[in-house]
Amino acid sequence: AQSVTQLGSHVSVSEGALVLLRCNYSSSVPPYLFWYVQYPNQGLQLLLKYTSAATLVKGINGFEAEFKKSETSFHLTKPSAHMSDAAEYFCAVPNQAGTALIFGKGTTLSVSS
């Protein structure tokens, strides 16, 4: 079965520092991978998605993620954190039947000034 694992339930960075949120997928190569963000008191929204067209994917708000088959990883990065990036981030993959997304447990990002 498809699954994703997010390493680190909580990441803290200073404003302007690099953001790195980790996601590893199960060994069977997934068709697609997604990162979603949930800001406080808001619904989840799509940050970016990997669709096999390119291994480096750019998303909204300056985030990007790189698909690395050799490492079974799809880590999310941003060169310079803003206070407004504080949120919960979820990695997701379609289930085997292609009928739903399976989400990781999430990583809470805190940004300090």
Add this chain to the structure above:
Amino acid sequence: GAGVSQTPSNKVTEKGKYVELRCDPISGHTALYWYRQSLGQGPEFLIYFQGTGAADDSGLPNDRFFAVRPEGSVSTLKIQRTERGDSAVYLCASSLERVDNTGELFFGEGSRLTVL
């Protein structure tokens, strides 16, 4: 509205009671999903509708949970004989395409259910 709308935003009930949660998806989205999110966890899949039919209900935890989408638009998640363990945020999402066709899910803000 333009987004996915869920009502109520908050529901407090007593153990053993019946609860209905409503979801109004984005107009034109044929796919609709229900998820449950407990504290400190990611969203957990419950059920997927394509049009009026439940195409995948494998995530429903037991027969106390049921969902309908009679006209292919609004959906209702129904929970019978609620238990304290049912307390969670129930999320609804809709999409134009299936997730394995790169379909983006659009989520509502959720209905927070508390069972006392």
